[in-house]
Amino acid sequence: MDRRSVLLATLALPAMLASFSTFAQTRPPGTYRGGEPPAHMPPGDLPPQLQKGDRVDPEFRNRQFVVDDWRQHGLEPPPRGRHWVGIAGRYYLVRSSNWTVERVGP
16 A cells, blocks of 8 residues: 555545444434434334323333433422333333333323
């Protein structure tokens, strides 16, 4: 390899890595963050609204959907043995042991 090829490769590599990094961080519309549905759901296909007594579907039973910063979302502190879950912009107070909805948040 001559010096010119090495120089071009050296200059091109950071540009390629930066564009890949930007692409990797860009989420298509409809992916879950801040009340949007999870990425594995087709855009525009929202999860069903839950009501008191319903159980949270297994696909939403992970840390991604648990709301730890409930104050920032205008929610009350969860009682012992319960936690808030955020799904598609809606908040549900669920029993930690069996993921049953006890209350629908504001």
